[in-house]
Amino acid sequence: MSATLSDEALDLIFREARTYNGWLDKPVSDEQIHQIYELLKMGPTSANQQPGRFVWCKSQESRERLAQHAMEGNREKIRTAPVCAIIGYDLDFHEQLPWLFPHTDAKSWFEGDEEGRREHAFRNSALQGAYLLLAARALGLDCGPMSGFDQEATTKEFFADQPRYRADWLCAIGYGDRTTIFDRSPRPEFDTFNQLI
Amino acid sequence: MSATLSDEALDLIFREARTYNGWLDKPVSDEQIHQIYELLKMGPTSANQQPGRFVWCKSQESRERLAQHAMEGNREKIRTAPVCAIIGYDLDFHEQLPWLFPHTDAKSWFEGDEEGRREHAFRNSALQGAYLLLAARALGLDCGPMSGFDQEATTKEFFADQPRYRADWLCAIGYGDRTTIFDRSPRPEFDTFNQLI
Numbered sequence: 001m002s003a004t005l006s007d008e009a010l011d012l013i014f015r016e017a018r019t020y021n022g023w024l025d026k027p028v029s030d031e032q033i034h035q036i037y038e039l040l041k042m043g044p045t046s047a048n049q050q051p052g053r054f055v056w057c058k059s060q061e062s063r064e065r066l067a068q069h070a071m072e073g074n075r076e077k078i079r080t081a082p083v084c085a086i087i088g089y090d091l092d093f094h095e096q097l098p099w100l101f102p103h104t105d106a107k108s109w110f111e112g113d114e115e116g117r118r119e120h121a122f123r124n125s126a127l128q129g130a131y132l133l134l135a136a137r138a139l140g141l142d143c144g145p146m147s148g149f150d151q152e153a154t155t156k157e158f159f160a161d162q163p164r165y166r167a168d169w170l171c172a173i174g175y176g177d178r179t180t181i182f183d184r185s186p187r188p189e190f191d192t193f194n195q196l197i
Numbered sequence: 198m199s200a201t202l203s204d205e206a207l208d209l210i211f212r213e214a215r216t217y218n219g220w221l222d223k224p225v226s227d228e229q230i231h232q233i234y235e236l237l238k239m240g241p242t243s244a245n246q247q248p249g250r251f252v253w254c255k256s257q258e259s260r261e262r263l264a265q266h267a268m269e270g271n272r273e274k275i276r277t278a279p280v281c282a283i284i285g286y287d288l289d290f291h292e293q294l295p296w297l298f299p300h301t302d303a304k305s306w307f308e309g310d311e312e313g314r315r316e317h318a319f320r321n322s323a324l325q326g327a328y329l330l331l332a333a334r335a336l337g338l339d340c341g342p343m344s345g346f347d348q349e350a351t352t353k354e355f356f357a358d359q360p361r362y363r364a365d366w367l368c369a370i371g372y373g374d375r376t377t378i379f380d381r382s383p384r385p386e387f388d389t390f391n392q393l394i
Binding site for chain 2: 003004005006009010012013014015017019030033034037038039040041042043044046048050052053054055056057058059062090099100101102103120122123124126127129130131133134135138139140143145147158168169182183185186187188190193194195196197
């Protein structure tokens with residue numbers, strides 16, 4: 001195992017990667033989607049909650065349906081992306097803990113604590129969404145994360161059979177068109193938002 | 198730029214990386230902490246909010262103070278880690294948007310919407326924490342993320358001069374002691390928590 005990532009690898013997933021608003025006409029395969037999940041699921045979540053629930057909208061029809069619930073400025077991005085993932089979570093993720101975290105009774109920690117479950121599901125599914133984004137980049141894909149959409153309507157439409165799931169944010173995935181990126185927004189110096197004590 | 202990460206690189210940051218509960222007696226330098234931040238800050242946040250606020254507890258004294266606010270089972274992990282980062286967020290991150298997202302008046306989107314700000318700060322700082330964790334691994338370090346601690350007491354103690362900041366979760370960082378990891382918890386098959394439509 002290499003001790004650290006190479007500069008080229010750090011460029012690929014962090015430094016040179018950008019948020020894309022348009023896509024090359026080059027498909028993403030089901031196999032690539034599975035590969036992203038196989039990586040993201042290895043990332044840590046608190047007590048292995050794995051609260052993320054993912055809908056990979058790949059067909060034109062599913063992306064059209066999703067685009068209808070997005071803010072005007074995001075619709076075309078969703079329609080034209082090879083894939084757009086809905087990152088959601090399960091408010092009752094604790095029901096799965098007996099098999100996901102089998103060595104102790106972690107389910108009981110969350111029973112009757114709906115507010116605590118909401119917080120854990122929200123935080124840990126966001127971590128999983130970040131793993132998804134970096135995993136996609138690591139596999140040579142580009143991403144376009146978005147939060148401008150109607151979460152409630154999307155939840156109703158895409159998680160209709162799962163009343164405890166919630167849609168949280170979106171991530172378009174494909175091969176980005178370099179002409180569609182904005183100038184890089186400023187990044188803070190260390191001392192602005194960090195304390196080292 | 199390489200088109201994809203190598204298998205060795207994917208092993209390092211996703212597949213073979215583990216959550217550590219104990220640490221080798223090998224320090225983490227200030228320079229390494231800065232390197233982690235230089236990578237994590239490049240990760241995308243909604244409208245470049247960059248709501249994460251990070252306290253890197255590196256001195257024995259700061260880690261002792263933090264450990265006092267942790268659950269019993271997490272105290273020794275914090276005391277003995279070379280560094281333990283507090284991942285927090287700023288409920289008033291929108292005040293920074295005029296310089297972080299200069300091409301439009303994004304600050305006005307969030308004014309008067311405390312609940313919306315809380316949701317955005319929580320989600321996007323969690324993404325940044327995940328970037329932190331994967332950046333640390335990419336630089337050859339190991340992580341031990343934790344959420345078992347008193348957020349309110351930690352907020353009061355470490356963000357005393359910033360009344361709008363909130364402590365959210367912790368991530369110990371160092372060179373992990375392989376004897377302190379648990380067996381890998383089960384990971385779901387694709388079909389369990391995913392739809393591909």
